[in-house]
Amino acid sequence: MRHHPGMTAPGTVEEYLAALPAEARAVLEQVRAAVLRGMPGATETVRYGMPAAVLGTRYGLHYAAWKKHAALYPVPVFDGDLEAEVAPLRSGKDAVHLRYGRPVPGDLVERIASAVAALRRDDR
Template identity: 45%
Template sequence: MTEAAPENVDEYVAGFPPEVRDVVEAVRQTLLRAVPTAVESISYGMPTYSVNGRRVLYFAGWKHHVALYSVPTMAPTLEKELANYRKAKGTLDFSLTRPMPYDLIERLARALVEVQGKR
């Protein structure tokens, strides 16, 4: 039997062991600070951030990393900073064994909102 999917982001975060939960919550707060107009929801079983009705970014916590999803190729200067975190098309993985680059995540979230607004 599988666990029920979380109904909201609070439930999602609460489902992690403490050492992962703290980082997942910090990523969440970073995204909310970067995009205060974002609406949080759960989609595809993970936290989703939407602006003006458009899904901009998803993230998920894992045992060894936190991943951000649906991240297109960004402007060259930002993309250069993201290069070490790219694992698959549209996916960034941030290892839990290294310092979390909250500043980079915040700048990325702001840039994504700007890019999405032009589509």
């Protein structure tokens, strides 16, 4: 769903969002806001054809719209209570899927972004 044949790859997050169907756009706008709340000071870019929130030179979190869900990548395995909340939403090793038609868990997405930001800081 991300790119239709002949559609040029989005150059900005706004272009990416504008190309989405209404339901996917509404969900991704909430995901975007939560990611940015959890990563103060992050800059936004499009990488691998999907929006990303970046901290310094390190990539923080990518998010994308698919046919039936939005997704966050890469989401590392966390410790304790946060992982207990994230685990049911995981798909594969490092993706979190948020199905359309369900409320966006904005607080959880914000906490994921904050935890990823903390890990990225530790990597520097």
